Amino acid sequence: MTATQEPPGPGTTHKQSLTLAQLAELAGVSTATVSKVVNGRSEVAPETRALVEGLIREHGYRRQRRRESPAALVELVFHALEGDYPIEIIKGVEQVAREHDLAVVLSELQHRHVPGRSWIEGVLGRRPTGVIAVFSGLTDAQHDQLAARGIPLVLLDPSGEPGHQVPSVGAGNWHGGLSATRYLVQLGHRRIGIITGPEYALSSRARLDGYRAALDMAGVPVDPDLICRGDFLVEGGLAQAHRLLRLPDPPTAIFACNDGQAMGVYRAAYELGLRIPDDLNVVGFDDLPPTRWAIPPLTTIRQPLTEMASAATTMLVRLARGEPVAQSRIELGTELIVRSSTAALAR
Numbered sequence: 001m002t003a004t005q006e007p008p009g010p011g012t013t014h015k016q017s018l019t020l021a022q023l024a025e026l027a028g029v030s031t032a033t034v035s036k037v038v039n040g041r042s043e044v045a046p047e048t049r050a051l052v053e054g055l056i057r058e059h060g061y062r063r064q065r066r067r068e069s070p071a072a073l074v075e076l077v078f079h080a081l082e083g084d085y086p087i088e089i090i091k092g093v094e095q096v097a098r099e100h101d102l103a104v105v106l107s108e109l110q111h112r113h114v115p116g117r118s119w120i121e122g123v124l125g126r127r128p129t130g131v132i133a134v135f136s137g138l139t140d141a142q143h144d145q146l147a148a149r150g151i152p153l154v155l156l157d158p159s160g161e162p163g164h165q166v167p168s169v170g171a172g173n174w175h176g177g178l179s180a181t182r183y184l185v186q187l188g189h190r191r192i193g194i195i196t197g198p199e200y201a202l203s204s205r206a207r208l209d210g211y212r213a214a215l216d217m218a219g220v221p222v223d224p225d226l227i228c229r230g231d232f233l234v235e236g237g238l239a240q241a242h243r244l245l246r247l248p249d250p251p252t253a254i255f256a257c258n259d260g261q262a263m264g265v266y267r268a269a270y271e272l273g274l275r276i277p278d279d280l281n282v283v284g285f286d287d288l289p290p291t292r293w294a295i296p297p298l299t300t301i302r303q304p305l306t307e308m309a310s311a312a313t314t315m316l317v318r319l320a321r322g323e324p325v326a327q328s329r330i331e332l333g334t335e336l337i338v339r340s341s342t343a344a345l346a347r
Contacts, residue, residue, distance in 0.1 A: 017060035026059075027051050038148045040117075040124040053141045061148045070151070070320070073128035074313065077107045077115065079136045079159070083260055084288040085305065089134055089156065092309025100317055102129055109136060113159050113200075120145055127151070130316040132309075135159050135201075152319035156312040157305075159201045167319065169312040169330045173203045176301040176334035177210020177257070180283045183299075183336055184253045185218045188345030189281060192220075193244040193251035195230040195237055195261050204232075207257045207285065226251055230261050237264020245272055245280070252345055253281035259288045262298055277343040287337050296340035304332050 020038070024031045029048060036044050037052040038061060044052075074097050078086050090104070097104050105128065109115055113136045120142050123131060130152040137160055138146070138153065146153050155168040184192050194211050197204030208227070215222050225247060228240035237256055241264055244251055256262035262284030266276065274280045276296060284291060287302035311332065315325050 023055050026055055040121045040145045053144055056144050070127050070129045072102050074102050074104050075123055075128040075131040076104055077133045079109045079113050080111045081108045088305035089309045092306035093313045096310050096313035129320045132156050132312050152316055154312045154316045167315050167325055167328045169308050171303045171332050172334045173206035174210040177207035178214045179336045180255045180301050181211045181214035189253040190220050191251040193226040193254040195228045195240045195256045197230055197232045197257050204257055232258045234260045234264045237261030238267050241265040241268035255283045257285050259284040259286040259291050276341050281342045299339045299342040300337050302335040302337050308332055
C-alpha cells in the first residue's frame with residue numbers, strides 16, 4: 001500500500017498489512033498510542049489496547065522502517081523453576097544456542113501458565129532472537145505483539161493444545177502412558193492406580209488416556225477409585241498415594257505421571273511400612289537423573305527433554321532466519337526404562 005492510498009474502511013475484508021498511521025486512523029487514536037500497543041507499553045487504556053490489537057489481527061501490521069537487529073538472546077520461559085525438569089530443558093537449549101553464538105535468558109512465571117504484562121514489556125525491550133515457552137502459553141495479544149516485532153515463538157511441552165499457528169515440540173505422552181500400564185499388566189498387576197497431572201495439562205490427559213487404553217486392551221475394567229488427580233508435585237504424589245494405599249482394596253502398582261509424584265509415592269510407601277517392589281510396584285514418567293539413584297531405582301518412562309529442547313531451539317533459529325520449518329509440530333518418542341521398582345506380582 002502506498003502513502004497516497006486510502007486505508008480500508010472498518011467493514012473491509014482487505015488483508016494487506018497497515019502502517020501505524022493507518023491503524024491509528026481506523027482506531028481513531030494517535031499514532032503514538034498505536035506505537036505503544038505494538039511495542040507492549042503499559043500506559044494504554046484496556047479498551048483502546050483491545051481495539052488496536054483487534055485491528056492488527058484483522059489487517060496485519062507493516063513496519064515503515066528497517067527492523068533493528070535482534071539481540072543475540074534466546075528467551076526461555078518456564079512456568080516454574082523447580083526440580084530437575086528445567087535443568088534438562090536448559091541443557092538442550094544451551095547446546096544449540098552455543099552453536100549459534102546465542103545467550104539464554106531465563107524467565108519464571110511463578111506457576112502461572114500465561115505471562116503477565118510486565119513479562120511481555122521486558123521481552124519487547126530486550127528484543128531477543130526468539131522466545132521458547134515451556135509448559136505455558138501466551139495470550140493472542142502477546143502473540144500479536146511478538147509477531148509485530150518479528151520475534152518468533154516456539155512452545156515446548158505446551159500445557160494446552162498449541163494449534164498449528166504456533167510451532168511446538170512435545171513427546172509421545174499417550175504412548176508413554178500405554179507402555180507404563182501395559183508393562184505392569186504384563187507383570188500380573190490388575191489393581192493399578194494412577195496419579196495424573198493437573199486436568200488442564202494436555203500431557204496429563206494423554207497419559208491417562210494411554211493408561212485407560214492399556215487396561216482396555218488387557219480386558220481389565222477401569223476402577224474410578226484408582227484414578228487420582230495430581231499436580232505434578234512431590235507433595236501431591238505423597239497425598240494421593242496415601243489415599244490409594246488406604247483403600248479397602250488398595251492397588252498393587254501405581255503409575256505416577258511424573259517422576260516427582262513417583263518420589264511422593266515412595267515416601268507414602270515408607271510411611272505405611274510397604275516395601276518397593278515387594279508390596280508395591282511404582283512407575284514414573286520423565287526419567288530425570290535422580291530416579292536412577294532412588295532406593296530402589298525407579299522404573300519410568302523416558303521423556304527426551306534435552307532432545308526436545310534442542311529441537312525447539314533449532315526450530316526457533318530457523319524461524320529467526322526467515323527459513324521455513326518442515327513441520328509446525330514435532331513429537332519425540334518416549335521409552336520404558338525398567339529398573340528395580342517393578343517386579344512380577346507374587347501369586
